[in-house]
Amino acid sequence: MSGLAIGLLIALAVIVIALILLYRFGTKLQKRQEDAQSQMQANSQVVTMLVIDKKRLKLADSGLPKIVMEQTPKYARRSKLPIVKVKIGPKIMSMICDEKIFDLVPVKKEVKATVSGIYIMDVKGIRGGLEAAPEKKKGFFKRMSLKAQKKVDELNAEAKKK
Incomplete structure (x- = not known):
C-alpha cells in the first residue's frame, strides 16, 4: 500500500x-x-405575575442571585439569556424564561405562568389572551428558498393541467 x-x-x-x-x-x-x-x-407551579420588562442579558448583568452565577459553568456565563423582570405579589424579581416562549411573553401585562424555581416554563394570558409573536424579517436564503419553492409549485401545477 x-x-x-x-x-x-x-x-x-x-x-x-x-x-x-x-x-x-x-x-x-x-x-x-x-x-x-x-x-x-x-416541581412546577402556576403563578400570577405582572411582567415589567424582558431582555436578553448576560448572566452577570441579569440581576439573578449570586448562587445562580456560582452554579453556572464558566463557558455559559458569557452567553446571553432571556431574562424577564416580573412582579409576583409585592416582590419584584428577575427570572429566566424558556427560549421558546420568550417572544410570546407580553410586556406590562398580567399573565399566568408555569414556574419552576426562577425558570418560566410556560405563559398564559389572563385578560384577552396572548398576542401572537411578531414575525421576524426573513433572511436572504429563506426568501430565495421560498421563491424557488413557489416556482416549483407553479411548474407542478402547470404540468398537472396539461
Missing part, C-alpha cells in the same frame, strides 16, 4: 472513532436533559 492510502485509512479510522464518541456523549446529554425537564415539570 502506498503512503497516501495508509494516511487516508488512518484519517478515516479517527473520524469514525470521533463520530462514535460524539454519538455516545450526545445520548448521555440528552438523557440528562430529559431527566432535568421531568424534574422541573414535577
Whole structure:
C-alpha cells in the first residue's frame, strides 16, 4: 500500500472513532436533559405575575442571585439569556424564561405562568389572551428558498393541467 492510502485509512479510522464518541456523549446529554425537564415539570407551579420588562442579558448583568452565577459553568456565563423582570405579589424579581416562549411573553401585562424555581416554563394570558409573536424579517436564503419553492409549485401545477 502506498503512503497516501495508509494516511487516508488512518484519517478515516479517527473520524469514525470521533463520530462514535460524539454519538455516545450526545445520548448521555440528552438523557440528562430529559431527566432535568421531568424534574422541573414535577416541581412546577402556576403563578400570577405582572411582567415589567424582558431582555436578553448576560448572566452577570441579569440581576439573578449570586448562587445562580456560582452554579453556572464558566463557558455559559458569557452567553446571553432571556431574562424577564416580573412582579409576583409585592416582590419584584428577575427570572429566566424558556427560549421558546420568550417572544410570546407580553410586556406590562398580567399573565399566568408555569414556574419552576426562577425558570418560566410556560405563559398564559389572563385578560384577552396572548398576542401572537411578531414575525421576524426573513433572511436572504429563506426568501430565495421560498421563491424557488413557489416556482416549483407553479411548474407542478402547470404540468398537472396539461
